[in-house]
Amino acid sequence: MSLIALIPLFPLIGFLINGLGYKKIPKAIVAPVGIGAALLSFITTVLVYFQFKADGQTIIQPLFDWITVGGLNISFAFQIDQLSIIMLFIITGVGTLIHLYSKGYMSHDEGYGKFFAYLNLFLFSMLLLVMGANYLIMFIGWEGVGLCSYLLIGFWNKRSDFGDAARKAFIMNRVGDLGFLIGIFLIIRQFGTLEYLSVFEQAQGLEMGNISIMFITFCLFIGAMGKSAQIPLFTWLPDAMAGPTPVSALIHAATMVTSGIYMVVRSNVLYTLSPDTLEFIAWIGTLTALLAASIALFQNDIKKVLAYSTVSQLGYMFIGLGVMAYTSGFFHVITHAFFKALLFLGAGSVIHAMSDEQDISKMGGLWSKIKITAATFLIGTIAISGLPPFAGFFSKDEILAHVFEHNKAMWALAMVGSFMTAFYMFRLFFLTFTGKFRGTKEQEDHLHESPSSMTIPLIVLAGLSIVGGFIGFPEIFHLPHALADFLSPLYDGSRAVNPEFGLVHLSHSTEWMLMGFSVLLAAVALGVAWFIYVKKETQPADPSQLGGIKKVLADKYYLDEAYQIAFVKPVEKASQFFYSTIDKKAIDRVVEGTGDLTSLLNRLSTKLQTGSTGFYILVMSIAVAAILILNMGTEIADQFFSIFNAQTK
């Protein structure tokens, strides 16, 4: 058994142990098994990385022939290359930290073992998603993480609104998956295979703008819209915050929701061939980034703010992909994984300290009470706001520079979103950690810093949020862009089909100017937030008190209500119509009608059987006479007579 196969195997074993032994395995063993599985997986990833780095060649690890139908052969194989190895580091690395954090966070929960089993199953599915060497394995992981997301959002399923959130997430993702599935079918039609290497090699022979590639990339992107929460399939992600906070951090911030970006970067040859799809992606990303950021401005639930922020940041990643800056988009995946996991875990630590309170209007002044959480949360806030030299600054700035080159209007919108991001994040920070405490007396007495199993992950992630951006210095710093150099072989195909790929035309002075402008904007947003929430001590408004545009934003543009009217109600109506009108009234009426007809004939014929011979003879004579009269001279009469004559002779 090769090392590579061990990476997903550990979490699978962890899942089986904790899943099958649920309620029988003592708590003291559950956590070591769960965390150990993630850690072993991480260690194996490191080993595989060195194996891979030795010659830098893509490793294909076939495990077995999986499905053979007719001419189609789908192998079960893993692919280790630059892209998957980075994803592996994120998944197993951040995954291990979050498993560790869960040990403390979930310690009082009765579903402790179940929780670790699900988390391990998630890791397994997510690893399949990024390690598979063909689109079918990606799809299996894709749906697998959807299942785990469903199970974990609805983890506390005694609350029916949590169940609703879980169901909504699964069904919305299913809508996206449907696109992904059609994309897979189209790939088979076009290329006769699903193996990445073969598909991308064949694709290099096609010309730009190929119509079937456009369909393929578009359909696959529909899948990404679902999984990565883009317009119009994003409304599940904020609701998904019903799940325990470690789940929000791992699945709904750091890993699963970035699958869409992974998929596009993985298929970069196909996307480069289809500029129309890319343009579409860029605009969807822009609108999502802006829409979600504007909703986040007036949310009072600490996790909801972070959730909309995630949707918005995912939008930025797609903007990057849409303008063909694949590396920049993926760079943001990496830095976002650090700082957003940090922010969510920080939020979890706050919620833990606040006795399960999530409303920031009841918080305030927590800085002195939970110092580690507060300091690390501040680092995350700076990182996401794009202030140098923290991680978010580098990745976001790189995206914005590419957007500027691509389309100035799009850049302007992205800058607006960026301003809002810095504002709502500092609003969140100030309202939570500064000023006076606004909660109840009991909450205040109970305030405490979280145990070390929770703060260690915070500190590690804070460190990564500080230095994570250094893997990609901008060119103007005259320092290496390690990430771009590392990922470069992935884009050989894109370079082959589009000679323009990867060329930057911005002058250094423009780039300095852009960078200066975005830093200035973030600083202004910080200042405004400070002025409103610290200087003037403005209290967060009760959403029901808001009016005008603020109310629309706080109520999320009424999208949920609109979807209810546009989709949910019509489906309910249609199903009622199909059942009670067509099935019961139309089809069954016909079926029962045949039965009724038979019994009617039966009743009529019964009446004829009077038992009186005279009656029978009468009827017979009438009938014969009728036949004779009606068919006089016709064949029947002739025949009748000929038979009659023959018999009487």
Place this chain on the structure above:
Amino acid sequence: MTDYLLSILIFLPLLAGFIVVLLPKSLEPKSKFIALAVSIINLLISIYLFRAFDGSATGYQFMEQKPWINLDLGNFGTFSIQYLLGVDGISLPMVLLAGIVMLAGAVSSMSIDRRPKAFYTFFLLLTSSIFGCFVSLDFFLFFLFFEFMLLPMYFLIGIWGGERREYAAMKFIIYTLVGSVFILVVMLAMGLSVNAPMNSETPTFTFDFRHLADAKNYISGSVLDQSSSIEWLGWPVRSILFILLLVGFGIKLPAVPFHTWLPDAHVEAPTSISVVLAGILLKVGGYGFLRIGIGFFPEEALNFAPWIAGLGVVSIIYGAFNAIAQDDLKKLIAYSSVSHMGFVFLGFAAFNNEGFNGAIYQMFSHGLLSSMLFLVVGVIYDRTHNRLIQNYRGLAGKMPLYTGAVIIAFFGSLGLPGISGFIGEFFSLLGGFSSPHLSKWFPSIAVLGIVLSAVYLLWALQRMFFGNFWVNRDLKDQMHDLNIKESILLYGLGALAILYGVWPALLLDVTNKSVEFFLQSIGQ
């Protein structure tokens, strides 16, 4: 002994049925063990056949051939009906499925205490005729078993069913008899048109599947001669007969709009009979249509491909919408069966490897999953005699084992990768997409079925299993978790569904070559 394995599959249950009839009153409670033993033996034989089958060979294997009825019609020719058995990669998965489902049915019916002797006699007769259907290679013999299934089924629903059992049984009989008449007409026409290739001066009329599948054997000028120009009401007779088969087997499958017997039959049938009905009886429709409808009328089938696909797609979508409207769990699952069996017709209409393999896989998988689903309903019904979804809430906390099984069955049914349903639906759809005979609209619309199935299954899951525990009426004390028998049944089937979900080669190695050969023989 091994030369007669297929005969044993048929005659062992038949013989056991006679023994049960003759059991003295004092031994009547033992009849369930006879049925159980027979089911186990049949399953073991099926597994043996499956293992011993040579997947790389074409044609039928384990064949048995005996002349049965030979009618000498003088100058007119000879009428030859044979006792002819055999399996290929298309029927063998159905034989294995029959083995699994009949055992599940036998185990789950062990709690039947009303007139067990009669029940098990009918059950064994049913077993015999189901196996007979899948291993017969003579149209006459096939039809005999096909018809013979109706009788025990009618009584099993009509006597051991629920409140409206007589209505349901009657509806079942009317529908299926109509279907049978259609198939009978085709069979008679076939018998008069096909000459076994033998060196005799007078024709030998035959029902041998192998001869019926070969266009050369059709007597020129006969009703079913390929080049026959005989018409009826302006339609070529061959097309009319094909439509008869489409409707006849479509009723059994069932395809919308010939499906309304199914929800009623299921709702009234006892759990074990629902399991048999959904698990294996419906597959006779799919199998028969493939073997006879497509196999013997390839050109007509191809011409009607959009209609076949249309029936499939309508069933998928319409069945799913109807499932959404249900508040009786058993009815919901019955309509989900209509929806999932729609993929079978879609796969057939594709006329390619992917589609046919997908359709067969879908039948097999649906057999496992629908058995599981009806057992799931049975668990609730046994405890409370009530199946209304709104009467239950939060069962997850009270019945964790049960909930685990339900989650496997539901997610398998909604096509989650890793469980068998995904493979079947994936390849049926893929077949549709890669078929030159179909518009891409068919599979594109059918894909919506996977979203709709998530809608109704998750809705049911949430309403019944999540939230705080609450049960209508004073039934709380009866809501105990699965007992050993139920656990073995549900988790056993669940394990099989997962096994065939992650290791599809188990089945595909058997079907692949036969499907290829079948496609060649129909000129694809």
